[in-house]
Amino acid sequence: MSYLAACAIFRNEAPYLREWIEFHRQVGAERFFLYDNGSTDEAGESLAPYVAEGIATVHDWPDVPGQITAYQHCLDNYREQARWIAFLDLDEFLFSPALTPVSQVLEDYERHPAVMINRLNYGSSGHKKAPEGLVIENYLRRLPDDDDNSRHAKSVVQPARTVGPRGLNPHCFIYDEGWAVNEEKKPIDHQPFGFVDMISFERLRINHYIIKSEEQWEAKRNAPTPNSGKLRGLPPERPDRYSVEDDLITAYAPAVRAALAERDSAAASP
Numbered sequence: 001m002s003y004l005a006a007c008a009i010f011r012n013e014a015p016y017l018r019e020w021i022e023f024h025r026q027v028g029a030e031r032f033f034l035y036d037n038g039s040t041d042e043a044g045e046s047l048a049p050y051v052a053e054g055i056a057t058v059h060d061w062p063d064v065p066g067q068i069t070a071y072q073h074c075l076d077n078y079r080e081q082a083r084w085i086a087f088l089d090l091d092e093f094l095f096s097p098a099l100t101p102v103s104q105v106l107e108d109y110e111r112h113p114a115v116m117i118n119r120l121n122y123g124s125s126g127h128k129k130a131p132e133g134l135v136i137e138n139y140l141r142r143l144p145d146d147d148d149n150s151r152h153a154k155s156v157v158q159p160a161r162t163v164g165p166r167g168l169n170p171h172c173f174i175y176d177e178g179w180a181v182n183e184e185k186k187p188i189d190h191q192p193f194g195f196v197d198m199i200s201f202e203r204l205r206i207n208h209y210i211i212k213s214e215e216q217w218e219a220k221r222n223a224p225t226p227n228s229g230k231l232r233g234l235p236p237e238r239p240d241r242y243s244v245e246d247d248l249i250t251a252y253a254p255a256v257r258a259a260l261a262e263r264d265s266a267a268a269s270p
Contacts, residue, residue, distance in 0.1 A: 004103040005031035005082035007074045009067050013090045014041040022259040027095045028103025035061035035070035067170045079159035086156040091209045113161040114180035116153040119208040123242030127213040136249045141242040151195045
C-alpha cells in the first residue's frame with residue numbers, strides 16, 4: 001500500500017502532466033490515479049512511462065460531466081491501495097510551506113478521515129502566451145492570503161474511511177464517521193463544506209495556477225468544467241488583484257527539472 005496517492009481528471013493537459021507528477025513525487029506522492037476526459041493531445045504519450053512503471057493508472061473517462069463519477073470510481077477501486085488520496089486538479093500543486101514532505105505532515109492527521117487544504121490562486125504574472133519552462137517557476141504573483149478565494153479548499157482523504165463525494169461538489173466528501181478537518185484540526189461540520197472558515201497556510205497549502213497565461217485563461221474560462229459539463233463563463237483576469245510575489249514553491253524546481261531531464265535522457269537512449 002502507498003501512503004499518499006493523488007487522483008485527478010484531465011483533458012488536454014499533455015504539456016503539464018509530467019511536471020505535475022514529478023512535483024508531487026517530490027512531496028511524497030507514490031501513486032497517481034488519472035482519468036482522461038477525452039483528451040485529443042499527446043497525454044497518452046506523456047503518461048506512458050509512468051504507466052509502464054506502475055506509478056500511474058490511467059482510465060479513459062468519457063463521462064460528461066465526469067469529475068464526480070471519476071472520484072467515486074477511484075474510491076471504489078483504489079481505497080485499499082493508499083492510506084491517503086489527494087483529490088486535485090492538474091493546475092493545483094500541493095505542498096507544505098515548511099518544505100516538509102506532505103506525506104510526513106499527514107502522519108499527524110491520521111485520526112481524522114480527511115484534511116481540507118486552502119488554495120492560493122495565481123495569475124498570469126504578465127505572460128500573454130504560455131512560456132517555456134515549469135509552471136511553478138513561471139507564475140509567481142498571487143492573490144493576498146486573506147482574499148475570499150483562499151477559503152476554497154480541496155480534500156486529502158483516507159479512502160478506507162470515505163464513502164464518496166458530497167453531492168455534486170468535488171471539493172468535499174462524505175465519511176463513514178467523523179468530519180474532515182482544516183490544518184488546525186478544526187472540524188468542517190457545516191455548509192458550505194467546500195470552504196473553510198479560517199484561512200491558514202502554516203502546514204499545508206495548494207498553489208492553484210488557475211489562469212496561467214492570458215491566452216490560456218481566455219480559452220479556459222469559456223470551456224466546459226469537468227464537474228458540471230457547463231461553460232465556465234468566468235470574467236477576464238484582473239491582474240491588479242494578483243499583487244503578492246511568492247516564489248516559495250520554486251524550492252522544488254531543481255529537483256523537478258532533474259527528474260524530467262533524467263526521464264528525457266532515458267527515453268533518448270537506444
